[in-house]
Amino acid sequence: MKRLIEKGLMFGNLFHVSTPALVERYNRALHHLTGKRTEQSDFHIDLSGFSPEIGDEFDDPLYLNHRGVNRQFILLSTEQKRCPLLNIKFSTSRAILKQFIEENESQLFALTATDAVAGELVNSVFDISDPARLFDVGRVTVEADTTGRTIAHADRLHGLVDRFKTEEDGWFDDVLIAEMIGLAQKSGDITRNPVRLARKTYAQTDFWTAHFGGLYLFRSVDHPAIITTGDKDALGDLPIKYIFDLGDRNRIAKFFDYNDLVEPIVKARGIDAAAILRQKMDFIVIDAAADLGLDLDARSRGDVRRLARQVSDRLPRAYHGLRELLHWAEEGGSWPRISSDDPAYFYSLRAADTPHADLVNMLLAELCPLDIRQLFICHKDLFYRLYRTWPDTKRAFVADFLEREYQVDKAGARAALFGREPDMAGRTPVEDIVARVGPWGAVRR
Structure with missing residues (x-):
């Protein structure tokens, strides 16, 4: 694998953690999530904050992904959105985590300037010891906060501010005012710099998973099916009509065609x-x-x-x-x-x-x-x-x-x-429009 690493084809585009400040922030987040700390002073991390070097140190490639179900993450910079995601157990994880960073980029940029953001992709289940449990996986919720609990403090402060403004005796409540001041010292000025992160839930109906040797689950198509790379008989009874393995070439072809x-x-x-x-x-x-x-x-x-x-x-x-x-x-x-x-x-x-x-x-x-x-x-x-x-x-x-x-x-x-595809906003590329109507635009009657 050394040849792939040298050519940037493996572990390429990882985020380099090399300064003492970033290492300490990472360690605070790592201890917050797992109770462990790394002795590494220089390492690389992927989109989720997983480090191959630390995985080797702990002899645990899943130290941020216990049982391969609810992936935890550590963000030191919004630049991690450009990184690959290593040791994927669900094909949807990278898209979900990248979308979360992009949707909260300004808030995360401010938060990671002084602290690490730690969180988890919370699945509908916590254990997939049986293939049937895959059908309980329907959504993923992203939960995140800094190691100093800045988000939690800000949310608490928002509630206290609302009480201060609406309660008749709020102006004279010394205990309420003192608590607001204390929280403001931890969260900052929430009126000028709001630090709320969207706690968003993402659908996960169709996906590949590395569990059970590799499975493809298509549930939202007209004719749902599960396709395994192993022995389909070993999966047991599943709540789906069609179960194929890679030897069922005709049936997979029909599945593609029908859908x-x-x-x-x-x-x-x-x-x-x-x-x-x-x-x-x-x-x-x-x-x-x-x-x-x-x-x-x-x-x-x-x-x-x-x-x-x-x-x-x-x-x-x-x-x-x-x-x-x-x-x-x-x-x-x-x-x-x-x-x-x-x-x-x-x-x-x-x-x-x-x-x-x-x-x-x-x-x-x-x-x-x-x-x-x-x-x-x-x-x-x-x-x-x-x-x-x-x-x-x-x-x-x-x-x-x-x-x-x-x-x-x-x-x-x-x-x-x-081939060319519409951009993220659904717009057709300019070249396709020109090819369709000509360089001078559509002819008007």
């Missing part, structure tokens, strides 16, 4: 389908060549064609199915009939434009593990696990490729794969 969750890459708008298909084929060639121990110093398409000729008798059906699709996309002709039984089938799909797109792309990455770029982008947990099992030649090729083709322009790579 309009996917679309063929060759028919998707806003992307270069032929380029994506070629790249997927290249990854399959690289995997076959690595199994044979061949040199993988392939940086051009000509190099990959040379490898493809060398391993032509070892290329799987998925490669040939994608080649048929590429031929149709570039030269036309009859549409290649690729059924869900065909190993190329899921490689030929991408998530449709729905609220479930990220979760669907994550599942597609699981179904298409040879597509190392989509695997890295959409399912890093699985990518790192599979990376450890690859021959060193493949690990070297993959790390170099991702550094060269993805790391330098992440947004561009995502746009090339998944």
